Amino acid sequence: MSFISTSSYIVADDLSLAVNAAVTLEKPLLLKGEPGTGKTRLAEELAASLGVPLLRWQIKSTTKAQQGLYEYDAVSRLRDSQLGSDKVHDIANYIKPGKLWQAFTAPERPVLLIDEIDKADIEFPNDLLHELDQMEFHVYETGEQVRAEHRPIVIITSNNEKELPDAFLRRCFFHYIKFPDADTLAEIVKVHYPAIQQRLLSTALEVFFDLRAVPNLKKKPSTSELIDWLKLLLAEQIRPEDLQQKGQLLPMFGALLKNEQDVQLVEKLAFMARRQS
Structure with missing residues (x-):
């Protein structure tokens, strides 16, 4: 076997x-x-x-x-x-x-x-x-x-x-x-969404891994949550540049963040990024 x-x-x-x-x-x-x-x-x-x-x-x-x-x-x-x-x-x-x-x-x-x-x-x-x-x-x-x-x-x-x-x-x-690396995760995504645009996929993965790297995050988003998030991005026709706006919460972030502590943490980081800019 x-x-x-x-x-x-x-x-x-x-x-x-x-x-x-x-x-x-x-x-x-x-x-x-x-x-x-x-x-x-x-x-x-x-x-x-x-x-x-x-x-x-x-x-x-x-x-x-x-x-x-x-x-x-x-x-x-x-x-x-x-x-x-x-x-x-x-x-x-x-x-x-x-x-x-x-x-x-x-x-x-x-x-x-x-x-x-x-x-x-x-x-x-x-x-x-x-x-x-x-x-x-x-x-x-x-x-x-x-x-x-x-x-x-x-x-x-x-x-x-x-x-x-x-x-x-x-x-x-x-x-x-182990949690998949970016290349493996891209392969997994393409199994679910074979027609996804490469630029949207690359940007979404970059943002996703940045979110997982946030210190003190209580629950890091998982592969299944990434798949759900991408489904929403495709359904709402979110553009790659919409994911790269500094100091703004991610579109459809409720698919990735699953408790209020993490939402408050990310909101605080977004506020600090706006202040710095």
Whole structure:
């Protein structure tokens, strides 16, 4: 297997090597990086390039590891027993397979995305150590042992909100997605807007990187926010020279700046630039 850039998705060489290495080693690929750098999109594109199913497990602060294996609905079984249903005689009727179970029993090798694992409780990764390492687990209610028929390709994403346990990290192949440079970002933009004028693209990228370089910015704009901003610039027919006016806020800046502190900071810098001019 060789995962490379396509006409609809640009992947850096080091990221391509990381994906291929994780698949070769049969280890989960742990991706870290700024929000908006394409961690989730990578799993989607990998599944599409291989022509296999994508199973996405979106992690929340309340998510428990057990939910990825299966859930036992004891309440429904109690209700059915009170109603005299024949279903109660087979406890398997009340076992709901989770995403890991679905991945283990898929008819072909799937891509399993465990998205934003750092949102969960600190013990969450440790609770999945055995299942991700041995690719099997036990169903206590039925006595069944679920084993992976085809070892899934596991992609795990993290936004670095919490440190992950060392024991978990040892079982993963790690890659940090660096923010794209200007040339790579230009390629990504052209995938979305192939007809964009080169002068507008060059000016927008220059302004975008200047904004990311502003000291004390709470949230730097990401790739996805750049794509949204350019869409607005094209829709409103903004000219390149409109982006270069010193001391003025950027057109459609709400696509790039996501909190009031950053807006106030940029407004202050624009005011200071007007004073100096």
